[in-house]
Amino acid sequence: VRNYNISVIPGDGIGKEVMPEGIRVLERAASLYGFSITQTWQDFACCDYYAKHGQMMPDDWKDRIGKPDAIFFGAVGWPDTVPDHVSLWGSLLQFRREYDQYVNLRPVRLMPGVPCPLVGREPGDIDFWVVRENTEGEYSSVGGKMFPGTDREIVIQETVMTRHGTDRVLRYAFELAATRERKHVTSATKSNGIAITMPWWDERVVEMGKNYPAVTHDKYHIDILTAQFVLNPDRFDVVVASNLFGDILSDLGPACTGTIGVAPSGNINPDGTHPSLFEPVHGSAPDIAGKGIANPVGQIWSAAMMLEHLGEADAAAAIMRAVETVLAEPGLRTGDLKGKANTEQCGKAIADAL
Amino acid sequence: VRNYNISVIPGDGIGKEVMPEGIRVLERAASLYGFSITQTWQDFACCDYYAKHGQMMPDDWKDRIGKPDAIFFGAVGWPDTVPDHVSLWGSLLQFRREYDQYVNLRPVRLMPGVPCPLVGREPGDIDFWVVRENTEGEYSSVGGKMFPGTDREIVIQETVMTRHGTDRVLRYAFELAATRERKHVTSATKSNGIAITMPWWDERVVEMGKNYPAVTHDKYHIDILTAQFVLNPDRFDVVVASNLFGDILSDLGPACTGTIGVAPSGNINPDGTHPSLFEPVHGSAPDIAGKGIANPVGQIWSAAMMLEHLGEADAAAAIMRAVETVLAEPGLRTGDLKGKANTEQCGKAIADAL
Numbered sequence A, B: 001v002r003n004y005n006i007s008v009i010p011g012d013g014i015g016k017e018v019m020p021e022g023i024r025v026l027e028r029a030a031s032l033y034g035f036s037i038t039q040t041w042q043d044f045a046c047c048d049y050y051a052k053h054g055q056m057m058p059d060d061w062k063d064r065i066g067k068p069d070a071i072f073f074g075a076v077g078w079p080d081t082v083p084d085h086v087s088l089w090g091s092l093l094q095f096r097r098e099y100d101q102y103v104n105l106r107p108v109r110l111m112p113g114v115p116c117p118l119v120g121r122e123p124g125d126i127d128f129w130v131v132r133e134n135t136e137g138e139y140s141s142v143g144g145k146m147f148p149g150t151d152r153e154i155v156i157q158e159t160v161m162t163r164h165g166t167d168r169v170l171r172y173a174f175e176l177a178a179t180r181e182r183k184h185v186t187s188a189t190k191s192n193g194i195a196i197t198m199p200w201w202d203e204r205v206v207e208m209g210k211n212y213p214a215v216t217h218d219k220y221h222i223d224i225l226t227a228q229f230v231l232n233p234d235r236f237d238v239v240v241a242s243n244l245f246g247d248i249l250s251d252l253g254p255a256c257t258g259t260i261g262v263a264p265s266g267n268i269n270p271d272g273t274h275p276s277l278f279e280p281v282h283g284s285a286p287d288i289a290g291k292g293i294a295n296p297v298g299q300i301w302s303a304a305m306m307l308e309h310l311g312e313a314d315a316a317a318a319i320m321r322a323v324e325t326v327l328a329e330p331g332l333r334t335g336d337l338k339g340k341a342n343t344e345q346c347g348k349a350i351a352d353a354l
């Protein structure tokens, strides 16, 4: 029987509460679809490892994690004790870089049972992917301060884009579009204002497009693109963006479909040289942590993305059908979706619906 | 009688069509409220000056413009003949810098007659300002390429923030909030990812806030902030942001209220050492140019912002009342708002409603 080694990092806050439901559904899918899961749990979180050792992960974290087939991640962050940039650069952003997870992939999809904040949109109307560059660009640590603490203070931070880093994420986006019905790539740019990196990004998109004659492509400046997400979200198929623009679009997209609380994301190393990491879009949500009311769908949908990535497409599709069935039932959804279930009841309902 | 010298730059495309309506309303307001307007028109546009001379403006453009009390701007851009980054850096962005128009101010307001894309929002529900830093930050021309044209290509662009440039725009935002009922400033940040400039921006916000004990403030990361514009737009009062983040938010905000086609913006030098510039949010719209169907409300609302800036608050308020009256009438609105009027008819209706 096919076995997958999964590194499990629940993290902080509601990460700890939704992870068991993700695992429950994963185990059920495994038994139904003829594979098995070996789990190794890690306590890399603000309220666990950091609280004891003052850093997010041990120095030998790579050895501890080993060579899993994938990482299943909850959410890290506990701003009361650890500043966000410390917790995130010490774990999530570190995985993205060190494991060269150069694609951040998120679906923007209108789901049944999830109220859409946009007028007149129905499930099925909105269904696209945001492909975000996940390792370089605007998220650099290059730069510094001049005349710090004085009136003349100047602070500089560099955006660094490489052809290597840009082309590979563009290639992923075009490859993904080629598998889809509409076969269309939209590139997020700002070449009318960010006058060095973004005109060059536009050129790379045109170059990459030449390799995919069956895929059409266009570009929007990021300002008007965010507006289009609200006004014409049905227009998009695959949207590809730099690290920062992708970060924005992949929160805005789920907001437009009302799915921030339930959407998943993949931090993917498409070359398979390192493990990929799957996590819900939502964070650790300290405000509702500890109550057992968090919505587990984001974690469970992340399990489906992970299985798809591992090659278990049937199991992944089955999980998504079970998720849709449960979301459509008020008695089985959690309270954030005006349902009556708690975290565990919702997770069990999805496992049962499998 | 009070006289204002106004430099008029209609620009390209629909800029040329909506400007006469802006002027019409301005003249009417002047005659009703006891002031006069002296206009000096300039042909600084892709299809005028650039077509003849290969640059957007003459080298002595500052002398030609002289020392007006304000600049009334339509829209520039004609991508078929002039790349956007050339036309914009050669005019609009040049004014912003050379005239040190360090605040870009845009209202986000739900207006009658303008269909809102968000579920269940009514005129009055959404009413806030976006204050954007308009001269520095992410829009720098510092950077370049290494190994150009090769597989090792690296492209770098620097974000440059200064204490001088940051503090003054923050001060403007806090001053503006202090005049409003809710007295609240929201800062757009990304200090969890953009780890040099943005944590510093956050510190400057906290410092500036200390001078305004009556004004409350909070911060959101730009990704979740764009989501909040869609999910909870009624939450905001004054939103302050860096150049890039403000660019995004000030298109997204009007999109959320359906007002991109009618919203205005001010490029303001609050110190009065240089003229400020007022322009509609929309661009030159080559696709509908020449048909006489463009919506003139953005230009007219910009006239109201300009008069407010010049100290003619009564006239400005009267124009806004006239705009709201006309927008509420399908027979007087333009076709983009499912109305029956053309550009001129709509402009005349607003002048008459004054």
Ligand SMILES: CC(C)[C@H](C(=O)O)[C@@H](O)C(=O)O
Residues within 6 Å of the ligand: A192, A193, A223, B088, B093, B247
């Ligand atoms: C046209 C472009 C350079 C400009 C900007 O990004 O500043 C525009 O989007 C705006 O907001 O005025």
Ligand SMILES: CC(C)[C@H](C(=O)O)[C@@H](O)C(=O)O
Residues within 6 Å of the ligand: A088, A093, A247, B192, B193, B223
């Ligand atoms: C928490 C933060 C650093 C992170 C990012 O900006 O990448 C998050 O917003 C995300 O999208 O995963």
